[in-house]
Amino acid sequence: QSTINKIAAGEVIERPAAVVKELIENAIDAGANAITTEIKEGGISFIRVTDNGSGILKADIPIAFLRHSTSKIKTVEDLLSVSSLGFRGEALSSIAAVSQLELVTKTPGEINGVRYIIEGGEEKSIEEIGCPEGTTFIIRNIFYNTPARRKFLKSTVTEAGYISDLIERLAVSHPNVSFKFIVNNQIKLHTSGNNNLKDIIYNVYGRELSANIIEANGKSDHIVMSGFIGKPIISRGNRNYMNYYINGRYIKSGIINKAIEEAYKPYTMTHRYPFTALHFEIDSELIDINVHPTKMEIRFKNGEEIYSIVYHTIKDALAGKELIPEVV
Template sequence: MRKIAVLDQNTIDKIAAGEVVERPASVVKELVENAVDAGSTAITVEIKDGGISFIRVTDNGGGIPKEQVPLAFLRHATSKIERVEDLLQITSLGFRGEALSSISAVSQMEVITKTQEALTGVRYIIEGGREKSLEEIGAPCGTTMLVRNLFFNTPARGKFLKTAMTEAGYVSSYMEQLALSHQDISFKYMVNGQTRLHTSGNSNLKDVIYGIYGRDITRELLPIQFQCTGIAISGFIGKPVIARGNRNFENYYINGRYVKSKLLMKAIEEAYKPYMMQHKYPFVCLHYTIEGESIDVNVHPTKMEVRFQNQSAVYNATYDAISEALGGKELIPEVELEKKERDIKKQKITAPEPFETVYKQQQNIEKSVSYVREDPQLYAPKSVGLKPATGSFTISQVTKPRTQENLPTVPVIKEAPLQEKKEPDVVPKQTPKQMELFEDALLSPKARLRHRIIGQLFDTYWLVEYEDKFYIIDQHAAHEKVLYEKLLKEYANKDVLSQMISPAQVISLNLQEDAIMKANMEVFREFGFEISEFGGREYSIHAVPVDLYGSSVQEFFVEILDSLENEHAKQPLELITGKLATAACKAAVKGNNTLSLKEADQLIDQLLGLDNPYHCPHGRPTIVSMTKYELEKKFKRIV
């Protein structure tokens, strides 16, 4: 057995560097955070070769006094805290005093710094943790940190770095996070001599989001302003139409610190769950202000993790803030056939066909006639699957049957007077817009009186005209949503019916599950279960909820039991929303089923009464829209 011995300082420094300096992005993070803590209003970051060969961070902050420069590179030397009590009220991004020591141990560093009071600046060179020189030099106020040849003295660690392009990508991602978390600082970021990011520092978060994510995402944002005891949340969230296949667009900051938190991640995604399809993730940019003693940032050397003293309060605040922002908005995706022109001066409105003009001149048009025609095939050819039905259909007066001799008398859909339209913003084809809540929204009671149900398409979709838009409603998604809300209401009101099962199913639990089961027996009863102790840690299930079609009794029971173990669940009802969604899906009318006009009208009325009628329980849209403008563009009425 080897003898126990104290490691030499060189080895200690390299081990410490391994905890803090993982890759060039880690170096940039530590240096930029120091620049932010120095009170800088402008910070420039430049990297070459992915940051492996060259990193430069320049700021206009307070600078470092000459006599303190060498001290700054000693381990655990910091100006951020003085005693252990200060850890409870940390307001700076850095505080451990490990960054400069760790970086200098595995690179060649040069520092140029000057304080406001000093006449000259200081140039300090340190390589591999060893001081090379300290001299006076002319310099502007602030600090410039240069890091060259990262891991030059630890080549084994350098072999684990990715390509220069990949490493630069990590740095770029972090710079974007810094810009989003400190919109009051102007950041300039350069890669191999080219500027990749430059923010104004005007404290406008939306401007920063625009500069990083572009116009398509910026115009689909909803503001967040939420406050409760000890917690304030501000920022922006994206409408559900901004859906991504990963969590890269979930950004949240605690007291200006960019962090990763499973707690916040879960709260965000649970709030979006009714509005978004499975395996899709939202865009959020949320800033949290939490009292210092309520969080612990001294968790990991990279300072990317935090602990919350009251996890439930943070979870609930996040969930409520997002739910309130999404609630009450009319979120109908708008389908666009082609990109709109930018310049209205180039737009030309063409005249209608001659036979249309004849009917525009008629003064007394019958505004409501039966939808049933003498020859329904004329108006609803089977080739497009349009089903005639009874009901109100506003068209011009029906005159003679269609023949070659009297072709100009063909009925036409009523059109608004021809007028020049103002050009809307350019909307790229790949990112559909969503409508904001306005006075006469599609599903408002006032608007319902002016809906015109045209018919059913492909035995699945109902077509509705309202104002200058035409809407397509998926009957399965709509019915699924209505049934889901009905089931939720029944469970919330504890009006759940149970059905007996024979034979009863016996469940065996471990010690932890048994404790949870005994503490939450009432929850299972409210959900429609009848359970009795069977001896030891075994339980007998005699009855289950009647509405959960096709669900395995044991699977459903275990799912609730596992969810009860999660202390962050807001209420027991949330534990079974997934199962209720499945039940509603199985019970809802399917596609390729014909509904009557009366049934469709009643379904739309039921949809009208829901808080979120725009998405089924699985996040699929129930309604999409298309503007008259888009159709006219497609038919070259507007060119």
């Protein structure tokens, strides 16, 4: 395992939440509709992600851990029209380079599953075993071989908080997938995956918030917008509640933030930022997603259209509503 590889891996994988993000996105790409994430010590000593997706064939396992190995793009053209969440083929090799990784997986067509162990990028074993269909990844002792990286990690509580925020956003962005999150043997979150966004908001944010949301649906030439926004009483001093998803991805955009905040301006809010859980379907030709390993930047070729649809849809949804909190 060369130093260069370890440095590169640290860039992709900067903390336990990044591992969880990559593993869950792979599970979603594999067609899973139930994903369980379990962590101990903020994910630093233990992360387990189990899915009921397609599984991986034994022969494909070592290949999946090669750098820049992905089963999701076959041609250069595919790069321009990726619909799957991951497509760089860097996650598994990066995670394996800086941790002790165990994989157990079985495809529906095979009788036996496979257990694969790789530590610090070095393959330790591959054997056939009996196991359920789907895939389980266990990541132990992240950065055990890169102490300098480990020092940058925050407290276990803070790292667990990052993972929790991530899973909440993934649950709301994929209402058709049931997410379970277990921290130190306690279930912290369990969403139904019933594809009803309001139910998922209830699962994630609780009764009071979900009783005080308003549906906000809109449509313009190239954009379909749907989801829920909080009544102005549901707000925060930061943008943690202000979430939206573009073509299934959690993304931040200055234009969308501005449109949301402007639409709420006439209403007195104790805090500045409202709750939103909005989905946007936008023609992929009109967006430019710059996928950096650790962050996503988005640029709209039709900034005015997106601003206008967001602003007007929210303004209309808020107008004429009885903006009194519902008793819960």
